[in-house]
Amino acid sequence: MEPPRPRGGPGYGRDMSRAEKFEEEKRRIVESCFNKKDTDGSIIETYITHIRITEYGSHPTSPPPPESRRESEKPRVIIVSVRKSGRVRMHKSKENANGSFSIGKTWDLNDLTAIESFTASTVEPQQRQWAGDTGFIVNIGKPYYWQAQADKEKKFFIASLIKIYGKYTGGGQPELKGPAASL
Numbered sequence: 001m002e003p004p005r006p007r008g009g010p011g012y013g014r015d016m017s018r019a020e021k022f023e024e025e026k027r028r029i030v031e032s033c034f035n036k037k038d039t040d041g042s043i044i045e046t047y048i049t050h051i052r053i054t055e056y057g058s059h060p061t062s063p064p065p066p067e068s069r070r071e072s073e074k075p076r077v078i079i080v081s082v083r084k085s086g087r088v089r090m091h092k093s094k095e096n097a098n099g100s101f102s103i104g105k106t107w108d109l110n111d112l113t114a115i116e117s118f119t120a121s122t123v124e125p126q127q128r129q130w131a132g133d134t135g136f137i138v139n140i141g142k143p144y145y146w147q148a149q150a151d152k153e154k155k156f157f158i159a160s161l162i163k164i165y166g167k168y169t170g171g172g173q174p175e176l177k178g179p180a181a182s183l
Helices: 018-033 125-131 151-168 178-182
Strands: 045-056 073-083 088-095 101-108 112-117 135-140 143-148 175-177
Touching (some): 018 045, 018 088, 073 101, 088 151, 125 135, 135 151
Parallel strands (some): 112 175
Antiparallel strands (some): 045 143, 112 135
16 A cells, blocks of 8 residues: 555545545545544544535525635635543534645534524525525524535534434434535
């Protein structure tokens, strides 16, 4: 096996599958953010899952109009993790130029109150058009609008978040709006 390289790893230089990219990102996230150990040698916080998203500085809480996207796009990675204490958290992070990740904001998962998707026919048409198949809102203290890279990734992340939330809260579920309600 060849040694990992910045922004790459085994197979670097060829097109990696979505699953390979996910696993490579996971490895770098764990290496960057979840390698701190307690005095007893145990890991303090453990990675669960992640999703690459785009957020928009001009419209942090709702789908932005197409003309205002370019100048306010911020690529981010949302990470779900669990602390040694059992507390589940969500982190907003960014990828650094050297391929490592830095956490910028953290929320407790019990602060998650709602998840909204925009693909249902009942959604206001302009919002549905602007959000497309990949936009969603997570309300965790306040609403955050995020755009996934693909519909399949959005659905997987939302389903994972609902499952993790249910396990963490003993069967609870955040309010689900739009197609998120059918996951």
